[in-house]
Amino acid sequence: METNHSFWNGFDTQTPGCYGLCCSGPGVWGGPVRETGLARSELCITTKYESNPVQQSIRSSLAKLGLKYVDLYLIHSPMAVGTDFESAWREFEKIKEDGLARSIGVSNYNLEQLQAIMKIARIPPAVNQIKLNPYNYAQNRALLEYSHKHGIVTEAYSSLTPITKYPGGPVNTPVKAAAKRRGATPDQIIMAWVRAKGAVIVTTSSKKTRLHEYLAAADIEPLSESEIAAIDEASARGPSGPISLQNVTKRVAICILCFALYRFYQFA
Numbered sequence: 001m002e003t004n005h006s007f008w009n010g011f012d013t014q015t016p017g018c019y020g021l022c023c024s025g026p027g028v029w030g031g032p033v034r035e036t037g038l039a040r041s042e043l044c045i046t047t048k049y050e051s052n053p054v055q056q057s058i059r060s061s062l063a064k065l066g067l068k069y070v071d072l073y074l075i076h077s078p079m080a081v082g083t084d085f086e087s088a089w090r091e092f093e094k095i096k097e098d099g100l101a102r103s104i105g106v107s108n109y110n111l112e113q114l115q116a117i118m119k120i121a122r123i124p125p126a127v128n129q130i131k132l133n134p135y136n137y138a139q140n141r142a143l144l145e146y147s148h149k150h151g152i153v154t155e156a157y158s159s160l161t162p163i164t165k166y167p168g169g170p171v172n173t174p175v176k177a178a179a180k181r182r183g184a185t186p187d188q189i190i191m192a193w194v195r196a197k198g199a200v201i202v203t204t205s206s207k208k209t210r211l212h213e214y215l216a217a218a219d220i221e222p223l224s225e226s227e228i229a230a231i232d233e234a235s236a237r238g239p240s241g242p243i244s245l246q247n248v249t250k251r252v253a254i255c256i257l258c259f260a261l262y263r264f265y266q267f268a
C-alpha cells in the first residue's frame with residue numbers, strides 16, 4: 001500500500017464484511033495502514049453500518065479495525081435501517097457526539113430518502129455515497145443538486161463503469177478524445193468528469209501503476225463545458241447505445257434457445 005497525497009489518504013472499508021481492506025487479525029491500523037508510515041491524523045477511514053444494534057456495530061467495527069474512531073461512518077444502504085430510519089439516525093448522531101466517528105453519513109440514498117433524513121436530522125449527513133457514472137448521471141441529477149444545496153458531499157463509486165463494464169460504449173468516443181487532447185488516460189477523464197459534477201470519487205485498484213494514474217488525475221486540466229456536454233449526450237444513449245434490430249433479434253434468439261433447452265431437459 002502506498003499513499004503520497006493527502007487527498008488520497010482515504011480508506012473506504014466495510015466491516016464486518018470487509019472490502020477495501022482486510023480487517024481480520026491485528027486490525028487494519030495494526031496491519032497494512034501502519035506500514036504506510038502515516039500518522040492516524042493523516043488518514044481518512046470510512047466504514048459502514050450493515051446490521052445489528054448500531055452502537056454494538058460501530059464498537060465491533062472499531063475493534064476489528066484496531067481504531068479508536070473512524071473519520072466517517074455510513075449507513076450502507078437504506079435497507080440496513082428499514083422503516084425506522086429516525087431511530088437509526090438518532091443512534092448515528094450519538095456516535096458522532098461520543099467521538100466514535102468524526103462524521104456520519106449515508107450511502108445509496110435516493111432523493112426522497114435523503115429528504116426524509118434531512119427532515120428529522122439534528123446533525124445532517126456529511127456524505128451520501130452513491131453509484132455515479134455517466135450512464136446513470138441523468139437519474140441522479142436532482143439528488144446531486146439537492147445534496148450540493150444542503151452541503152452534503154456526494155461520494156461516487158463505480159464511476160469507472162464505462163471502462164470496466166461497457167468498454168466501447170457510446171461514452172468511449174468523447175472520453176478518448178478528451179484523453180488524447182491532454183495525453184491522459186480514459187480513467188483520468190472519467191475522474192475529471194466526476195469532479196466536474198461536484199462529486200468525490202471513491203475507487204480502488206490492485207495495481208500500483210493504476211494507483212499512480214489515479215493520483216495524477218488530480219492534476220489534469222479540468223474538462224471544458226463542451227467536453228462535459230459531449231460525455232453527457234453520449235451517455236444518454238445508454239451503455240450499449242440505441243437498441244438495434246440486430247440486438248433485439250439476438251436477445252430473442254437467446255431466449256428461444258434457453259426455453260428449448262429447458263423443455264429438452266424437462267422431458268429428457
Ligand SMILES: NC(=O)c1ccc[n+]([C@@H]2O[C@H](COP(=O)([O-])OP(=O)(O)OC[C@H]3O[C@@H](n4cnc5c(N)ncnc54)[C@H](OP(=O)(O)O)[C@@H]3O)[C@@H](O)[C@H]2O)c1
Pocket residue numbers: 012013019020076107108129130156157158159160161163164187202203204205206207210
Ligand atoms: N457504498 C456502496 O454500496 C459501494 C458499492 C461498491 C463499491 N463501493 C466502494 O467503491 C470502491 C470502488 O468500487 P468499484 O469497483 O465499483 O469502483 P470503480 O472505481 O468503478 O472500479 C475500480 C476497478 O476497476 C478496475 N479498473 C480501473 N481501470 C481499469 C481499466 N482501465 N481497465 C480495466 N479495469 C480497470 C480496477 O481493477 P484493477 O484492480 O485491475 O486496477 C478496479 O478493480 C470500493 O472499493 C468501495 O470502497 C461502495
